[in-house]
Amino acid sequence: MMIVKYAAAAVVAGILSLGAAHAQEGMVDELRQPTLDTLAGKKVIFVPMSMSFDLPEGWAAIMQKEATRVGYTLDIRDANWSTDTGTRALTQAITEKPDVIVVQNFDVASYARTLKKAEDSGIKVIQVNMKSSYQTDAFVGADWYGIGQYAANRMIEKCGKASGKSGKIAIIQGPATAAASVYQLNAISETLKGHDDIKIVSSQTGDWDQSKARGIAQTVIQQNPDLCGIIGFWDVMDAGTGAAIQESGKDIYLITSGGGNKTACQGVENGTFKEVISYDVEGQGRDLNNAIKVLLQSKEAAGAVKFALYTPNKIISKDTMSTNSCWDLDQLKK
Structure with a gap:
């Protein structure tokens, strides 16, 4: 009689185990595909101060990898150290109606009116590292x-x-x-x-x-x-x-x-x-990607919600330096 009970218990345990395995195999992440569908085909334009130095080169490399991974486009419009060139690039971008503009300001004043015009046109704007006096949808950068x-x-x-x-x-x-x-x-x-x-x-x-x-x-x-x-x-x-x-x-x-x-x-x-x-360009690149994806998924109008992601400071000295304290552009592009 005891043998029969143990055999029955083993059969039940096997059925339950098999059922759990099938349940795990059949689970669907209900957010993943709708998220990817929302991001696919969207357009992001990046207007840096210049693409001739490490900060925008690093941000662009990280943003491009994520854009390729999830299916939106990233276009770069180089201001080439000129506020006039940058203003023209932003003005042209507004006429193209991208979903998001990412901009690195030269100073607190030069782009302020143009950034407001972008938001008024329904374009969401992220400022990176260098703030304008006009606060747009998001700021990602140094504290x-x-x-x-x-x-x-x-x-x-x-x-x-x-x-x-x-x-x-x-x-x-x-x-x-x-x-x-x-x-x-x-x-x-x-x-x-x-x-x-x-x-x-x-x-x-x-x-x-x-x-x-x-x-x-x-x-x-x-x-x-x-x-x-x-x-x-x-x-x-x-x-x-x-x-x-x-x-x-x-x-x-x-x-x-x-x-x-x-x-x-x-x-x-x-x-x-x-x-x-x-202020860790690698971390800022991740924050930029997250801010872009949040804004692309948000149903709020441009300028309706404003937030900031300030980069935690990392101190590099002879006492604190390790093998991963600094980044290399060639590695970021891989």
């Missing part, structure tokens, strides 16, 4: 205030009264009206309030130009032999700042920020930079 706050705090640590050093620091900005300059300067000013032991002896615009940054740094170092630190606003520009420091033979603490290209890690390794605050 400039957080970057400036971190850099200022590091100057307090490295050059303040407790360090035994002069407290003299310099700032080399980008263009004065660029979001990276506007928001970082605000953060630095706010953070240094009440720290009388820190003195900003120079704050000048390097205009993203390596040669100009080098010249500024050379002059400031000559005028302030006891200069303790420099905050730079972009690592590509600040390769010139670092070269001026190395030429001087002085131990000046240079902290800068950038997208985390492999040259940032190389700069830390060879001593050009003490620290790079990376």
